Amino acid sequence: MNTIDLRSDTVSHPTPAMREAMAKAAVGDDVYHDDPTVNQLEADAAELLGKEAAVFVSSGTQGNLCALLAHCGRGESILIGDTSHIFRYEQGGMAQLGGILPHTVPVQTNGTLCLDDLQAAINPDDEHMPITSLVAIENTHNAAGGLPLSAEYSAQVADFARCNGLRFHIDGARIFNAAAAFDVEAKSLAEGADSLTFCLSKGLCAPVGSVLVGDAAFIRRARRARKVLGGSMRQAGILAAAGLIAMHEMRLRLRDDHDNAQLLAEGLSEIPGLCVMSQNTNFVYFSLDDSAGVNPIELAKTLRDDHQILISPYGGEQGQFRLRTHYWIDRAAIDKVVRVVGALLS
Numbered sequence: 277m278n279t280i281d282l283r284s285d286t287v288s289h290p291t292p293a294m295r296e297a298m299a300k301a302a303v304g305d306d307v308y309h310d311d312p313t314v315n316q317l318e319a320d321a322a323e324l325l326g327k328e329a330a331v332f333v334s335s336g337t338q339g340n341l342c343a344l345l346a347h348c349g350r351g352e353s354i355l356i357g358d359t360s361h362i363f364r365y366e367q368g369g370m371a372q373l374g375g376i377l378p379h380t381v382p383v384q385t386n387g388t389l390c391l392d393d394l395q396a397a398i399n400p401d402d403e404h405m406p407i408t409s410l411v412a413i414e415n416t417h418n419a420a421g422g423l424p425l426s427a428e429y430s431a432q433v434a435d436f437a438r439c440n441g442l443r444f445h446i447d448g449a450r451i452f453n454a455a456a457a458f459d460v461e462a463k464s465l466a467e468g469a470d471s472l473t474f475c476l477s478k479g480l481c482a483p484v485g486s487v488l489v490g491d492a493a494f495i496r497r498a499r500r501a502r503k504v505l506g507g508s509m510r511q512a513g514i515l516a517a518a519g520l521i522a523m524h525e526m527r528l529r530l531r532d533d534h535d536n537a538q539l540l541a542e543g544l545s546e547i548p549g550l551c552v553m554s555q556n557t558n559f560v561y562f563s564l565d566d567s568a569g570v571n572p573i574e575l576a577k578t579l580r581d582d583h584q585i586l587i588s589p590y591g592g593e594q595g596q597f598r599l600r601t602h603y604w605i606d607r608a609a610i611d612k613v614v615r616v617v618g619a620l621l622s
């Protein structure tokens with residue numbers, strides 16, 4: 277990729293090793309549980325996250341929806357962050373397709389949900405009210421700027437869920453970025469959770485796919501949900517082959533993306549007129565102030581047209597940008613971005 281695409285880590289392409297593994301993958305009909313590569317991906321994912329079983333799904337959105345459909349009945353209510361991906365960016369699938377009611381609580385600036393807020397949001401046993409049945413958190417937290425949530429925090433939520441008879445789901449789309457940030461095994465972040473979804477695409481570079489993990493009975497229900505959503509695939513081993521490399525190899529290099537994000541943030545922060553708002557894991561946010569003397573839309577356009585550098589305007593507020601590092605962004609790319617943006621703002 278000659279283009280330096282920092283819009284998201286979702287733009288990452290599969291690696292040459294993935295393409296080769298995909299071409300050679302042993303396959304079968306996965307709806308009959310006959311695909312050896314999918315079976316291996318699911319077994320390995322379950323082990324890596326410390327759960328009994330797993331199911332391969334087409335996307336993080338589908339994984340989260342299968343989880344909620346498997347955990348909750350119609351008319352039940354879940355506790356969820358007000359800026360969470362599940363609530364904001366998945367079309368309200370839980371309500372649209374599952375009759376599940378989201379009860380939002382504020383996401384704190386550190387990406388957590390406050391336990392007191394959660395406690396206060398549980399409905400009493402009252403026939404006027406929906407039954408509260410689940411709590412969900414997000415790790416790393418997308419809207420909070422890619423912040424990782426610690427194993428200690430996860431354990432507190434698990435405790436809270438257990439004490440209140442709730443199920444506990446983690447939207448761990450980037451759980452391995454969180455694990456890399458704390459230098460811990462991902463399973464320590466999933467301990468006490470009833471289920472977790474993670475993405476094989478994004479920073480892990482697989483072209484397609486996510487995995488949902490949980491106990492065996494839960495995964496059987498999630499498979500039913502996947503089927504009715506049209507998500508059961510046949511010779512999906514072609515995709516799982518890339519997923520295995522994502523999970524076993526690409527997972528181990530996410531630290532490089534975090535280091536590159538830090539370098540990028542440091543380089544950009546030296547540029548007058550530009551303010552780095554935050555850098556966590558592989559996310560960098562910056563804004564332009566009036567002294568920059570450059571229109572933000574123009575900046576993005578010039579970067580794209582003249583320098584093949586793609587960045588995302590963010591948040592609707594003029595002058596804010598979101599950048600995400602990934603496998604295809606190396607040190608040389610970081611240096612170029614800092615140099616070019618510095619020159620354009622001088």
Ligand SMILES: *Cc1c(COP(=O)(O)O)cnc(C)c1O
Nearest residue numbers: 335336337338361414418447449
């Ligand atoms: C990307 C993402 C998802 C799922 O997205 P898909 O595009 O459906 O794979 C879910 N949660 C979070 C926090 C995400 O960043």
